[in-house]
Amino acid sequence: MNRLTQLFTTTLAGAALCAASLSATAAETSEQPRQLRVYNWADYMLPSVPKEFQEKSGIQLTWDVFDTNEALEAKLLTGNSGYDLVVPSNTFLDTQIKAGVFQKLDKSKLPNWQHLDPGLLQLMTANDPGNQYAVPYMYGTVLIGFNPAKVKAALGDDAPVDSWDLIFKEENISRLKQCGVAMLDAPGDILPIALHYLGLDPNSKKAEDYEQAKELMLKIRPYIAYFHSAKYMTDIANGDICVAIGYSGSFYQFANRAKEAGNGVVVDWRLPKEGAPLWYDSFAIPASASNVDEAHAFLDNLLEPKVVAPISDFLGYPNPNRDAMPLVGSEIRDNPHLTPTAEAQKALYVLQPLPLKAERIRTRAWTAIKSGT
Numbered sequence: 001m002n003r004l005t006q007l008f009t010t011t012l013a014g015a016a017l018c019a020a021s022l023s024a025t026a027a028e029t030s031e032q033p034r035q036l037r038v039y040n041w042a043d044y045m046l047p048s049v050p051k052e053f054q055e056k057s058g059i060q061l062t063w064d065v066f067d068t069n070e071a072l073e074a075k076l077l078t079g080n081s082g083y084d085l086v087v088p089s090n091t092f093l094d095t096q097i098k099a100g101v102f103q104k105l106d107k108s109k110l111p112n113w114q115h116l117d118p119g120l121l122q123l124m125t126a127n128d129p130g131n132q133y134a135v136p137y138m139y140g141t142v143l144i145g146f147n148p149a150k151v152k153a154a155l156g157d158d159a160p161v162d163s164w165d166l167i168f169k170e171e172n173i174s175r176l177k178q179c180g181v182a183m184l185d186a187p188g189d190i191l192p193i194a195l196h197y198l199g200l201d202p203n204s205k206k207a208e209d210y211e212q213a214k215e216l217m218l219k220i221r222p223y224i225a226y227f228h229s230a231k232y233m234t235d236i237a238n239g240d241i242c243v244a245i246g247y248s249g250s251f252y253q254f255a256n257r258a259k260e261a262g263n264g265v266v267v268d269w270r271l272p273k274e275g276a277p278l279w280y281d282s283f284a285i286p287a288s289a290s291n292v293d294e295a296h297a298f299l300d301n302l303l304e305p306k307v308v309a310p311i312s313d314f315l316g317y318p319n320p321n322r323d324a325m326p327l328v329g330s331e332i333r334d335n336p337h338l339t340p341t342a343e344a345q346k347a348l349y350v351l352q353p354l355p356l357k358a359e360r361i362r363t364r365a366w367t368a369i370k371s372g373t
Contacts, residue, residue, distance in 0.1 A: 033060050034057075035060045036061050036294040038061060039065070040064075040065055043065075044138075046311045049302075059297065077099065077101065082288075084286070087282065090282070090350060094126075102133045102285060102286060106292075110299060120345065124282075135302065137302070138281055138312070138317040139317065139318060140248040140278075140318070140338075141248045142246065142248070143270060143271045144164075144269060146161055146236075147241075147242040148266055150239075167181070167220065179241065179242035181223060182225055182231070182232040182243070184246055187366035191217075191366065192349075194217055196275060227370055232244040234257075236254060237257045237258040237267060238263065249338070253316050255267035255268070269338075278340075278345075278348040279350075305323040309325070318339040325339065
């Protein structure tokens with residue numbers, strides 16, 4: 001006989017007690033569990049972090065993934081994405097803030113904000129003025145990856161692997177053609193690098209600046225094997241190319257792939273001394289979010305140094321949490337070409353979305369560069 005049956009078969013007082021017990025149970029049942037809906041990049045989180053947060057907080061997580069910024073933006077621009085936290089990249093964040101799709105952070109609910117690196121936060125104000133809308137997550141740069149043995153064979157011991165001269169000086173890249181040079185198929189990354197190398201604004205809106213960048217690129221175009229934003233990673237790990245302009249974390253990951261393959265290929269990378277673009281991804285709360293307190297609770301947990309440090313180890317990217325980085329593995333933490341020093345940060349620049357007219361100018365320049373005309 002169960003407890004409720006016992007209560008109903010005793011005295012009137014027992015019946016009253018049973019009724020009170022049932023009423024309390026019904027009240028508990030009517031309370032919905034706290035929820036949080038997150039939309040993040042695929043494979044862009046240490047799986048144990050959401051699991052442990054859910055267990056610790058009692059907040060039920062729904063975790064969905066996307067694979068392009070465009071997919072995320074399409075949901076956000078409907079005005080009701082159905083999510084409480086999303087992870088846009090910095091140039092998309094900039095545009096989306098201006099479109100009014102995010103709500104401001106309540107920093108009184110983020111006491112762990114204090115752990116973030118002020119220098120990096122200042123750089124990030126280029127896309128998020130006042131750091132009002134986004135909690136930065138992971139960051140990286142666009143830089144030079146290379147095969148040391150093959151570059152040395154082509155250019156000798158003094159190859160300028162720490163300078164954009166390696167790519168933009170014809171006397172260097174012409175000799176690297178034999179072992180293969182690749183670039184991202186990304187005008188929004190490559191042309192700002194060319195502009196900056198020429199001493200121009202990497203976020204220029206001037207047609208004459210893009211004409212200069214195009215001329216520079218056309219001089220070296222005959223020596224570039226291809227433009228592709230993924231192929232270079234496997235090719236450099238396999239030894240099929242010797243130099244690439246790509247994302248910092250990709251060279252770290254595929255250097256490890258080469259080691260695991262045991263094919264004798266070594267992959268290294270350098271943050272050029274002249275500077276490079278800084279990119280970053282952030283968590284932001286859509287204006288239509290239903291679970292704002294829960295979103296802040298997750299973000300503050302993510303800002304705990306002991307929580308975010310293992311995510312960097314897992315992903316191979318540094319994070320902007322100054323108190324977490326000492327806890328990150330030395331192969332990431334102590335590599336200045338993955339985690340820029342305070343001095344190197346001064347030469348980094350953050351890219352911004354261009355007005356439509358300037359974007360068209362840049363696109364036309366890129367089309368001409370790729371076709372070699």
